[in-house]
Amino acid sequence: MTLRDLFTPLALVLALALAAATLAGFVLVPAGTILPVHWGISGQADGFLPRDAALLLLPGIFVLVIALIWLSTRLNAPERVAGARHGLRVVVPGLLALCLVIQAATILIGMGQPVDMVRIIVLALGLLFVLLGNVLPKSQPNAVSGVRLPWTMASPANWQATNRLVGLLMLLAGLAMAIAALLTSSPYALLAVVTAGVLIPLLAGTLYSYRLSRR
Template identity: 35%
Template sequence: MRNDVGEATYRLDWQEVRHDWPAWIVLLGSFIAGVLLYPSLPEQVPIHWNIAGQVDGYGSRAAGAFMLPALNLGIYCLMLFLPLVDPNRANYARFLGFYRGFRVLMTLFLAVLYAITLLAVEGLQVDVGLVVTLGLSLLFLYLGNSLGRVRHNYFVGIKTPWTLANEEVWRRTHRLGGRLFVLVAVLPWIAWPFSRTAAFIVLIGGLVLVSAATVVYSAVLYHRIAGR
């Protein structure tokens, strides 16, 4: 992955996409499952659950069979192609391991949500709250442990006006954000024995607080650095 002057950069070629083979299997399997199960699906398919894990939204047979696989494929393709138009495209080569892993994890997470839909149609009981909370916690844990390696770019990471304007602010904000994401991943399991609903609220509330904290931190840090 090197450009014409010998510097490492992001390229969308076989050497890059071959690492995503688990995602290909999941995506292909999802569409095959949709095609095979479509004739037997009911006219109304559960597609949304509330915070208590109860179905509160239904969609058509086509939506139940293909909406999540199509969304999953679209997000995966976006993650492949967006770096190509990033002005800081070369920086992706510095965190490719993380980026590849995140592509696969996102694909697996959405495939699990799709599996929950199919199982619900079959009348099988699935602890949706546990699955979603666990899945999001694992994603945030992965993000938290790797965020400090993400280099300056316009699509991946904590993008505020101040992190985009200054690479030192970017670096220090991502280092703090990584620690906070790990905390967000762990806190729901402290609340889980008391209430599953509370655990999910802690998870989402923690994400909101981390987002706000990194925005404020990056702004304060930028003005402090600018005032030196």
């Protein structure tokens, strides 16, 4: 699998939009501005970087993630990664969209605009979970993406059933995150929804897959 396989036309457009937003940030945010890059459970920013480092952080993280995905596909035999092609071509634009939203919000903060970053992140994360929830049931056994457990990798039927269940739970979790972000600004409530949205599909999928393997 090549980098061209990972970047659909939509992904390329979003990548260009992220690059444009980053360049715009250097123009719109005054030099020397200190920008928040991390928020604690109280909803208050507790991690900061100078403007240049803050604006390059998300593009850098995305490049690193893509490099790791590409390396993973190169280290496995083609037949072990073929089933990941469809999912990755959907996930990459989703990750780019998430980075773009957070980058735009960071620039607004640097321009002095009031932004509730926690709500924005939870809303964007919820939409990403909805996207992932739709992709997982369509995935095929592979060594790169999906619910890769010893029991799912050993049985195509187990893989299909487990990824279908986890996909449904992630979709519901994503909807819950998005609705919570629209209805409340309480960081503690939002953290609880996100934590449940991550752990429930993970734990339920693992237990379900294991029980299927024991039948």
